Amino acid sequence: xxxxxxxxxxFTRPVRPGGAALLGVGDDCALLAPQPGMQLAISSxxxxxxxxxxxxxxxxxxxxxxxxxNLSDLAACGAQPLAFTLALALPRIDQPWLASFAHxxxxxxxxxxxxxIGGDTTQGPLNxxxxxxxxxxxxxxxxxxxxxxxxxxxxxxxxGDAALALRALQGQLALPEHILAQARQRLERPTPRVAxxxxxxxxxxxxxxxxxxxxxxxxxxxxxxxxxxxxxADIATTLIxxxxxxxxxxxxxxxxxxxxxxxxxxxxxxxxxxxxxxLLFTAAPARRxxxxxxxxxxxxxxxxxxxxxxxxxxxxxxxxxxxxxxxYAGFDHFKAWEPVHALRTTAGSA
Amino acid sequence: xxxxxxxxxxFTRPVRPGGAALLGVGDDCALLAPQPGMQLAISSxxxxxxxxxxxxxxxxxxxxxxxxxNLSDLAACGAQPLAFTLALALPRIDQPWLASFAHxxxxxxxxxxxxxIGGDTTQGPLNxxxxxxxxxxxxxxxxxxxxxxxxxxxxxxxxGDAALALRALQGQLALPEHILAQARQRLERPTPRVAxxxxxxxxxxxxxxxxxxxxxxxxxxxxxxxxxxxxxADIATTLIxxxxxxxxxxxxxxxxxxxxxxxxxxxxxxxxxxxxxxLLFTAAPARRxxxxxxxxxxxxxxxxxxxxxxxxxxxxxxxxxxxxxxxYAGFDHFKAWEPVHALRTTAGSA
Numbered sequence: 001x002x003x004x005x006x007x008x009x010x011f012t013r014p015v016r017p018g019g020a021a022l023l024g025v026g027d028d029c030a031l032l033a034p035q036p037g038m039q040l041a042i043s044s045x046x047x048x049x050x051x052x053x054x055x056x057x058x059x060x061x062x063x064x065x066x067x068x069x070n071l072s073d074l075a076a077c078g079a080q081p082l083a084f085t086l087a088l089a090l091p092r093i094d095q096p097w098l099a100s101f102a103h104x105x106x107x108x109x110x111x112x113x114x115x116x117i118g119g120d121t122t123q124g125p126l127n128x129x130x131x132x133x134x135x136x137x138x139x140x141x142x143x144x145x146x147x148x149x150x151x152x153x154x155x156x157x158x159x160g161d162a163a164l165a166l167r168a169l170q171g172q173l174a175l176p177e178h179i180l181a182q183a184r185q186r187l188e189r190p191t192p193r194v195a196x197x198x199x200x201x202x203x204x205x206x207x208x209x210x211x212x213x214x215x216x217x218x219x220x221x222x223x224x225x226x227x228x229x230x231x232x233a234d235i236a237t238t239l240i241x242x243x244x245x246x247x248x249x250x251x252x253x254x255x256x257x258x259x260x261x262x263x264x265x266x267x268x269x270x271x272x273x274x275x276x277x278x279l280l281f282t283a284a285p286a287r288r289x290x291x292x293x294x295x296x297x298x299x300x301x302x303x304x305x306x307x308x309x310x311x312x313x314x315x316x317x318x319x320x321x322x323x324x325x326x327x328y329a330g331f332d333h334f335k336a337w338e339p340v341h342a343l344r345t346t347a348g349s350a
Numbered sequence: 351x352x353x354x355x356x357x358x359x360x361f362t363r364p365v366r367p368g369g370a371a372l373l374g375v376g377d378d379c380a381l382l383a384p385q386p387g388m389q390l391a392i393s394s395x396x397x398x399x400x401x402x403x404x405x406x407x408x409x410x411x412x413x414x415x416x417x418x419x420n421l422s423d424l425a426a427c428g429a430q431p432l433a434f435t436l437a438l439a440l441p442r443i444d445q446p447w448l449a450s451f452a453h454x455x456x457x458x459x460x461x462x463x464x465x466x467i468g469g470d471t472t473q474g475p476l477n478x479x480x481x482x483x484x485x486x487x488x489x490x491x492x493x494x495x496x497x498x499x500x501x502x503x504x505x506x507x508x509x510g511d512a513a514l515a516l517r518a519l520q521g522q523l524a525l526p527e528h529i530l531a532q533a534r535q536r537l538e539r540p541t542p543r544v545a546x547x548x549x550x551x552x553x554x555x556x557x558x559x560x561x562x563x564x565x566x567x568x569x570x571x572x573x574x575x576x577x578x579x580x581x582x583a584d585i586a587t588t589l590i591x592x593x594x595x596x597x598x599x600x601x602x603x604x605x606x607x608x609x610x611x612x613x614x615x616x617x618x619x620x621x622x623x624x625x626x627x628x629l630l631f632t633a634a635p636a637r638r639x640x641x642x643x644x645x646x647x648x649x650x651x652x653x654x655x656x657x658x659x660x661x662x663x664x665x666x667x668x669x670x671x672x673x674x675x676x677x678y679a680g681f682d683h684f685k686a687w688e689p690v691h692a693l694r695t696t697a698g699s700a
Binding site: 022036039044051088133134141208224 | 373376377378380382384386389392395396397400401423424427429436437439467468469471472473475477481483484486491493494495557558574
């Protein structure tokens with residue numbers, strides 16, 4: 001099977017009449033027309049084997065995640081998904097793998113009315129690059145730079161489960177099977193908060209998505225807005241779904257001899273774990289009711305984890321308001337230099 | 351140096367006021383606003399080490415080429431370049447390499463007023479994915495599907511030099527140094543025919559860019575237009591710049607003991623060599639003067655190499671109109687399966 005057959009078989013779909021995409025896969029360019037008065041929001045993410053996923057990843061889940069992480073960026077801007085391109089380097093043509101990957105990818109795309117309009121395929125070490133396009137009314141995009149002193153600091157959904165699952169899959173800790181299954185779902189099939197992002201237009205003063213870890217990402221928002229923040233680490237840590245909202249250190253970890261300090265592990269996962277794909281946003285305290293309504297429209301929970309302050313810097317406190325000194329750096333693709341390639345994905349293997 | 355420093359140092363530039371890009375590198379999404387009445391043309395290309403370039407490629411040339419191949423797709427649609435995103439997987443952070451790569455990339459970008467508005471960087475086997483955005487007045491994009499029986503078949507500039515240089519660098523043939531230097535320029539620093547593409551709006555009935563070899567690409571245009579064509583192989587072969595327009599088999603090859611059949615080699619390079627990044631287009635015979643003017647506006651030559659016919663299929667003839675039976679398949683990234691990784695880039699090494 002050649003390159004052209006591959007595109008035709010797995011990735012070509014008719015352009016939907018009346019949509020923003022006017023010309024899809026098969027010409028030199030795709031053509032896209034946002035509605036009048038709309039700006040185009042664009043984001044690009046590259047996923048590399050051994051870095052963002054394991055070689056034996058479920059291809060259907062990989063297809064889902066590759067698009068989900070891009071849709072999460074559109075959500076963070078309050079943009080409505082329109083279309084995407086896919087560039088794919090494959091070491092070989094494995095038809096069952098491709099069929100499964102395409103199924104995961106296009107099922108999520110269809111759920112968001114986001115059309116695959118073009119791309120590229122080539123031979124090479126497995127690499128997926130998706131560029132996604134959304135539209136947002138001129139001037140209404142949610143940016144990182146709008147946070148103001150006194151604003152509430154919010155985060156959607158859950159934090160830390162993906163990081164917890166990754167550590168379990170890496171053999172760093174053992175989790176009960178049903179807990180691992182739930183956390184793994186968050187790692188492999190993140191839910192982009194598109195509807196919440198749309199609902200937060202005109203309500204949130206700033207927004208971004210949490211992909212590299214809460215505190216590391218928050219630092220970028222604070223820098224872009226030239227403000228500081230105080231964050232309640234205990235509240236953030238209760239957002240780990242696998243901990244059932246209990247105080248850190250609950251029984252799922254107590255029995256684990258590898259983790260003398262379960263509380264610290266959970267806190268690290270929640271504050272700096274990465275791969276959450278939740279929305280981190282700010283809004284004036286007067287908009288709390290509006291934020292609650294937006295959360296309902298977005299079919300997700302939102303939690304107030306702190307407050308924006310004029311003084312630059314990020315201050316971490318516990319539930320009693322006591323300062324926490326620990327440094328929880330976010331994930332940086334060039335600092336976190338561990339040899340992921342060598343890692344096994346079987347839960348519990350060391 | 352972490353991921354964020356890398357982006358800041360090499361790839362962040364202020365957004366140009368008054369341009370289509372409203373928000374560049376640094377937020378979750380970039381924002382782009384095509385002018386009213388314009389459609390957005392989008393193309394994405396992925397370049398992989400060992401497949402599209404050698405490990406010891408000049409990074410400045412690589413930066414140029416990575417964008418050039420994408421601009422060539424915009425040219426083929428008659429679109430005006432606006433902006434692009436860059437996703438980059440790097441095995442390690444090599445600052446001199448990155449500085450040189452960024453210089454080659456951004457110099458070409460500046461020459462076309464095409465702004466880098468976003469992207470991604472990660473660790474992994476070297477891989478570059480660029481997605482480029484251009485604008486074209488609604489309904490005026492040049493497509494592959496508009497060729498009609500009786501149309502002239504044209505190609506811009508030169509053909510085959512990149513393929514010739516690649517074979518020389520692979521040690522398959524020896525070229526005089528000044529000839530190799532000239533051909534290598536075409537391989538490593540292709541010139542996207544953006545101005546020609548813009549000038550051909552309303553003149554060409556169909557267009558595409560020649561990236562995978564003339565005949566293989568032409569087959570896609572013929573299929574999209576449901577027509578056939580006759581192509582004069584001898585005229586096409588004279589488009590090899592390194593042959594100085596002479597009859598194939600000229601003296602630069604006569605002295606080469608590795609090439610008993612220099613004419614056949616040149617013909618293969620011109621007809622199926624790939625990496626040309628020229629425009630292949632059709633226009634009614636009544637538009638020959640307009641095509642000549644467009645070529646002048648595009649600062650390139652154009653050559654009539656054949657004619658579109660109603661009968662499907664591609665018929666190759668020589669200068670005397672005699673049918674040529676040889677099959678010149680285009681380059682297919684999954685069919686051309688030679689182990690490029692193992693190849694040396696020193697000219698003349700076997």
